[in-house]
Amino acid sequence: MSANSIGSIFKVMSFGESHGRCVGVVIDGCPAGLKLDMVLIQKDLDRRRTGQNPELSSVRKEEDKVEILSGVFNGVTTGAPVCMLVWNKDTISEAYEQRRYTPRPGHADFTGFVKYGGFEDYRGGGRFSARNTAGFVIAGTIAKQLLERLNIEVLAHTTSIGKVSAGKASIEDIRANVPKNGVGCADPDAADKMAEAISKAKKGGDSLGGTIEGIAINLPVGLGEPIFENLDGELSKALFAIPAVKAVEFGSGFKGSTAFGSENNDEFMLNGGKVVTRTNNSGGILGGISDGMPIVVKIGFKPIASIPKKQTTVNLKDMKEVEISSMGRFDPCPIPRAIPIVEGMMAIVLCDFALRSHLIPPVLK
Amino acid sequence: MSANSIGSIFKVMSFGESHGRCVGVVIDGCPAGLKLDMVLIQKDLDRRRTGQNPELSSVRKEEDKVEILSGVFNGVTTGAPVCMLVWNKDTISEAYEQRRYTPRPGHADFTGFVKYGGFEDYRGGGRFSARNTAGFVIAGTIAKQLLERLNIEVLAHTTSIGKVSAGKASIEDIRANVPKNGVGCADPDAADKMAEAISKAKKGGDSLGGTIEGIAINLPVGLGEPIFENLDGELSKALFAIPAVKAVEFGSGFKGSTAFGSENNDEFMLNGGKVVTRTNNSGGILGGISDGMPIVVKIGFKPIASIPKKQTTVNLKDMKEVEISSMGRFDPCPIPRAIPIVEGMMAIVLCDFALRSHLIPPVLK
Amino acid sequence: MSANSIGSIFKVMSFGESHGRCVGVVIDGCPAGLKLDMVLIQKDLDRRRTGQNPELSSVRKEEDKVEILSGVFNGVTTGAPVCMLVWNKDTISEAYEQRRYTPRPGHADFTGFVKYGGFEDYRGGGRFSARNTAGFVIAGTIAKQLLERLNIEVLAHTTSIGKVSAGKASIEDIRANVPKNGVGCADPDAADKMAEAISKAKKGGDSLGGTIEGIAINLPVGLGEPIFENLDGELSKALFAIPAVKAVEFGSGFKGSTAFGSENNDEFMLNGGKVVTRTNNSGGILGGISDGMPIVVKIGFKPIASIPKKQTTVNLKDMKEVEISSMGRFDPCPIPRAIPIVEGMMAIVLCDFALRSHLIPPVLK
């Protein structure tokens, strides 16, 4: 019961606000002896950062330079809690004062106001801002480094933006193409159309959503702790912590629910002496436990809630209906920046289960 | 970190196996002073039970009479852990010895065997059996009773089985029609077609999946604990604990990811002096917190994995590919029996959050 | 946050009441593959049982035959939650109705009544009864079996009863003499005087307390998780869960607080190539972590609260001062029966830390 923590052994606690001093994480349970690759962390933070392409994302300039506050000595983790953060710099908070009592449709303004009795830091979405995901990425990239020791790789790529869908992509396509375009798509043709769709939505004062596929490969059989701390359950919980996520499905997902058992079951077979499945409709998870096939999860993001277009809301001070339009530095689509966040959240969950299964020791050698 | 527990204050621990002595739960954190409605618990258990319609479900006869072991005095909860269980009776375990080393495709046989080193109780799915959901239902119905004090109602109904989808249904339709047919569907015409589809699949030695919609109404604004213990995240985790669940979406879900922000945002308006939203594409959750609108979640179930049709698998003892067919007392479709389980899991999560928000006191009056 | 659970990986949940149907435990996190020694469990339960010596303990006859409800298959743990219990048999509850509103001085009657709003099961101490420690012993003996694999041994012996103190005892004395006398004392002379003191107190309508020393030997260096889940902190918490415990000290304890640093520090030295300490004033714990020397903890028990002697109390119904005397089947001294409970609680904590340090795998070989 710790609203701002996730994980059971590799325990990540998030703190910070969009327009406060910083956003950060404390990782309690990171094994001792990990030589941190700070370049990798910074690289993933940069992938998450705004301002890279003014057409596709917000123009807020966040330097997002990661700093270590504790738990690391001579560049190596000590077994003590690892605290890392990025300082907030380019914040403009005046606008938020004006719209203090007019919650944006589709945004947490309203629920946050009611839940925290008006004490919440409302500037820039405060605690609900996607800016907090900088901390997720820091912890996620540390988790990736630990998973690398087990040869586990976590990847994410954009499968759709608005009504534009990507074609099928191999692991190689994903590795090669995702970094090349501004939308994180492994299909170059679709990537162009996605970028165009975002630009168009932006020009229309509107926003788009989309879907991302998360993949983890080279997993051992056995990750996940039924019956309540399942691999799928914990992954979904972690993914729903990303702002704008509204749907999660594994393997054949909703489509699988329309098939016959004989079609959807993944038959077991041998491949080089190893038990594998012929298909992967289960998305790599059987009974809440990894079966050795790639984890495949599809995540649905709703369109960004803050839009310039006029919308009706209620002024909570005088309880009257009013019209607002969210002029500000908002992304028109959550997808491109969410790629490293999805990877990070998946890595955190997998790393935690790897520790629970004793695949990663408390002190690295 | 307790693989078999769920919840933070209303903490439900599950124990038991399909062919062991019993399946049960211990609830640690149930408020004192609740007069338990044992008739209601038994009624929900009966809804979950097999053998009611031999065409639509397994013929295993489970009496499933709930018994109280602790935490209740003179019919009222005491504040001590509430232990309840149902004894296992009609178990035939011989068949399982024969197929000990030939894991069923789509089933946890394989992952359970590897994870627990062959020590798992493999009879009837053992710890992975849907039979454990009897405990979920017991705890869920206790949670429902607590939510009733806040006027919160949790409902579930079948929205599709195989390729047959139900039409739109009102809350009144759901209340009235779901108990009337064997498939838990609020649309009578679709219900007939669903029953037919199940029968047909069964005759073909095959199985079906489907989708269930879970709904909770009359929620206050404010349930859910961002940023990691969100209402959507915890609901999804709880729902993925139900065997065969592979997909979860809230409100407009995956469909919402294809819309514009201006289409998908739910505008705020006033209704009798109360802030409500014009539409409910968010499924009642904004920023991980209930917004007062109905919670609407759609859950995708894969088809039952155990089917009479021949399928390939690997004999784990001699590591050879073999064919198996799962002759046994299996349901051809998980949906009908899952209705009270979905309600129960949702109720457990909502009850836990209501306690966290101090809406339910530790000692009832 | 689970009031009735202890441990983080080897998680023990207790349930049951003195005059309810049973007292039991569910262990979530017991490694798979442990062949349970049920004879050992029963033996420890018998050590805890009353009625063995009518002079020294209560005459309530509890058969206390342990039963397995789940988590064990063919005598071996499966990795699923292990539920075990003893049924309650010889309960006489009428007396408790009469004194419903007159809380016994020194007993939880009063605090339980207020905390649980009068809904608590008050019969025989209900949830507060020492009878619940039968469950502690069951879990504790399973933990002992796991520790045995690491060669760790947990012992407890009586160091004082009332004003009678035992002389120094070696590990060999403890092993040899504790089982021989009714008071669990390694010093035979003191044992006789202790038995005498108990008899005398009983005849006088009174009761006694005492102290027990718990010892764990052959520990590796490194158990304990600073800075809040220390070995000493978790042991003390576990020991304070035993009814009547009011004091806990490690090593030189309170006496050490009067010494100079140069006297109390344990100098390091080499012994057969191993780092040991010359003295053991730290009780085997430095910085919350085991240092490889024997854990030595002294536990102070207050005298049994229920006594035949007249005492003043307040009738909570009419709020008047009244006199009561606790006629019933009460032990005159908590010590003798507490020996296996102390061992059990220590074993539970040590086993949990051994799992956290990966010294015991999730699946035994």
Add this chain to the structure above:
Amino acid sequence: MSANSIGSIFKVMSFGESHGRCVGVVIDGCPAGLKLDMVLIQKDLDRRRTGQNPELSSVRKEEDKVEILSGVFNGVTTGAPVCMLVWNKDTISEAYEQRRYTPRPGHADFTGFVKYGGFEDYRGGGRFSARNTAGFVIAGTIAKQLLERLNIEVLAHTTSIGKVSAGKASIEDIRANVPKNGVGCADPDAADKMAEAISKAKKGGDSLGGTIEGIAINLPVGLGEPIFENLDGELSKALFAIPAVKAVEFGSGFKGSTAFGSENNDEFMLNGGKVVTRTNNSGGILGGISDGMPIVVKIGFKPIASIPKKQTTVNLKDMKEVEISSMGRFDPCPIPRAIPIVEGMMAIVLCDFALRSHLIPPVLK
């Protein structure tokens, strides 16, 4: 399972090292709407600080100015995680390099080295340093502010240093005298002798320990969550997290174990219509639950381990016995500075239980 967190609702996570960049805390679960009294926090930090009296404490100059990183907006808590810290300034780390492999007797050097595989930050005790208690004090003083709303007051005072014991002290004595002398003692005569004893020990190249009594008054009946999350158990666990604590007893404690039940039981009586006890041998706790009388706990501290006097240890690099003497800026006695730490840890535990009992709401009014 979070080694560096304490509490279940008012959850305090500690991070930082003695010679790292900072020591701090994140509080997850602090109610929204608390106007923080930063002066009070700074005052308690100053009480904990060294360098105030060069005779009685270390000469390391720590400014220890508290800073807020998150969770506070306009001086009021928001319901988001509260991160606060003090930066480290006056650190001299060279000395620690020299004695890297020669663990100080009585110190965590040895156990930390083995447990964390040599990766621990060994400078100045690193993660084991009492410097981390600055974070405890920050969180503790916030907890005190919350308890103040319930009129609960937490006090601590020195009851002995070395062989010098203080006389009995009333609450008024404690409030009046503790701040007046450098040793935190309510008995002015004893205070002088204690200061003298410390000076003498220091001159002799030695150190002293002592005892502190912690008291909490005006508690409601009902704090504490049996049977494992008892008020005494959780307090003891929290107190053992303070460096050098080796013993904890409540009320009559070890002395009570030598008394008769009729002597040690606290008879109930009426006082102004309220149920109280005539004596307070239970230290305000019955059955793990507060009984409304003052909580009284005595805490035994061992002498400071780091002393200039020569002691034997083992060089862990070449595994040879050597002599060391700890020249450095060490306190000769842990007691005086521990007063606000004891208060803080008690306040954290009590605040957590008050939240669990719904005595403090999640949003303050």
